[in-house]
Amino acid sequence: MLTDFIKEIANTDWNSSFSTEIQTQSITALESGKILLFPQLPFQVLSHENKFLTSTITNFKTKNISFNRSTGLLRGAECKGQDHDDLKKMLQRFADHAENLIRNLFSPYIHALQIGRTSFRPVEISGRVSSYRKDDTRLHVDAFPATPNQGRRILRVFTNINPNGQARLWRVGEPYADVAKRFLPQVPRPWPGKSFLLKSLKLTKTYRTKYDHIMLQIHNRMKADLEYQKAVPQCEIGFVPGNTWIVQTDHVSHAAMSGQYMFEQTFYLPVDAMLNPELSPLRVLEKMMGNVLV
DSSP states (O other), rough: OOEEEEEOOOOOOOOOOOHHHHHHHHHHHHHHOOOOEEETTOOOOOOGGGGOOOOGBBBOOOSSSETTTTTTEEBOOOOHHHHHHHHHHHHHHHHHHHHHHHHHHHGGGTTTTTEEEEEEEESSOOOOOOOOOOHHHTTOOOOOSSSSTTTTTTEEEEEOTTTTTTOEEEEESHHHHHHHHHHHGOOOOOOOTTHHHHHHHHSSSOOOOHHHHHHHHHHHHHHHHHHHHSSSOEEEEETTTEEEEEEEESSSOEEEOOOOOOOEEEEOGGGGSOOGGGGGGHHHHHHHHHHHOO
């Protein structure tokens, strides 16, 4: 049932305040592995920004356009001059909206919350050719080869802005603890000095901890196991235009099957800032292995 995966929140304003009760319920649901869905919380694309609703706005090397609010750097866009500035302003506006929503809904997180990159995803997912490790149509939990998160939670805000009514189609799989039980026994130990070498050669931006190694291995092994992709219990969810949803993508097994034109904002949260840190992937893995991973 969809209620097993989703908690709906009736809110239509990015700047709304939320009662303590709603905040507690929302955080509890999020940390338990549910998706928080705002059925009627659209992001308004301005009239002069409609020109960006084309897949040709990205360059051939990337599927997404990313914006770093702290540096002002825009990557992956195939435009210059005024268009470049307008595109950056659009992503900046979405980042501001997403941050307002997160700070108002999750006030207990505010002191520790770290904002990451903003992305605009104008390319259709279905039919896109990639390696299996980059194939997001396969169920996975998020882990990044070049940017280890060292145990921090990956919290993301998504909004479907498709102008043609097309839904963003997801599959959601089994709970994280079940994923870990299934794939952890397959994870090999990293060879000594590997993390130091990766950092020294600048192949990773930060030090890859034991936790990061395990999460990346689980991510890759989930995607490589085609029988698992077919047989594991899963649910299909369609996020229609105007839907906004929040999910911890390091926790929720998910796959994006089809859809075009979406915004996403990433946040990072230290495990100790959670209301229930024992539900984090870090603590789940540490309990299973009996040792500290970060």
